[in-house]
Amino acid sequence: MSVRKLNLTYVLGGLAVATLALSGCSTSAPEAQRDESSGEITASADADVFSVAVGDCLDLSAGALEEEVSSLPTVPCSDEHDSEIYAEKVLPEGDFPADIEEQAAQFCYDEFAGFVGLSYEESSLEVQPMTPLQEGWEQVDDRTIQCILMSPERITGTLEGSGV
Numbered sequence: 135m136s137v138r139k140l141n142l143t144y145v146l147g148g149l150a151v152a153t154l155a156l157s158g159c160s161t162s163a164p165e166a167q168r169d170e171s172s173g174e175i176t177a178s179a180d181a182d183v184f185s186v187a188v189g190d191c192l193d194l195s196a197g198a199l200e201e202e203v204s205s206l207p208t209v210p211c212s213d214e215h216d217s218e219i220y221a222e223k224v225l226p227e228g229d230f231p232a233d234i235e236e237q238a239a240q241f242c243y244d245e246f247a248g249f250v251g252l253s254y255e256e257s258s259l260e261v262q263p264m265t266p267l268q269e270g271w272e273q274v275d276d277r278t279i280q281c282i283l284m285s286p287e288r289i290t291g292t293l294e295g296s297g298v
Contacts, residue, residue, distance in 0.1 A: 163205035166190060178213060180205040183264075186280070189292070192217040194284065214288045217262070221245035221281040230268040234279075238263035242281035250283070251297040258298055260284040 166181035168174060175181075175190055183206055186192070191211040209215045223241050231237060242263045246254045254261065262282040270276035283293050 166208045175208050175210050178207070178209040181208045184276075186219055188219050188222050188280070190219045191215040191292075192219070192282065194282075211292055212290060214290055216286075216288060217282050217284045218293050219280050220249045220283050220293065223279045225266075225277040225279065227277075230266075230271045234265050235263070238265045238279045238281075241279055245281055246283075249294055251295045258286055259293065260286075 163180050163182040165185035166175055166187075167177040167179055169176050173187075173189075178193070183204055186206055186208060189211075191209050191213075193207045193209045193213075193215045194217045196207040211218070221242065225231065225234075225237070239261075242261045243254055246257070246259075246261060250257055250259060260283070262284055264280040264282065266276040266278065285293065285298070
């Protein structure tokens, strides 16, 4: 079963982040339910952590995140939610990077202002990078970092350009 590890205390220069780490092959959770033409999430459901993508909305307050997660609570962005995947990057082939958490935090920080329209320091939003675990890196060639925006308030729609 695939899991992602949640590290709750990681700080990069004033950017406090939690890092979800990804690993493994497959989970018992189904893929995110999507509209065939638009690719948007169509129904609220726990979805395999490897089936979420940039633009997907999540309701992380719907349940406590464990240190290791194999699924994430996806929702249509038109429904109330508290989180959204806003960026991703595929790391190059090679050995598992010892500084993967720092790389992820820096990447998510760098992508933040361009997506939100406001610097991280001025924003009320938090950032939560997801990164591969060494096991997933080596066993299933998982190289993807994803960045999640987390809002302190319930929202509908996207946080893109929100300036909050």
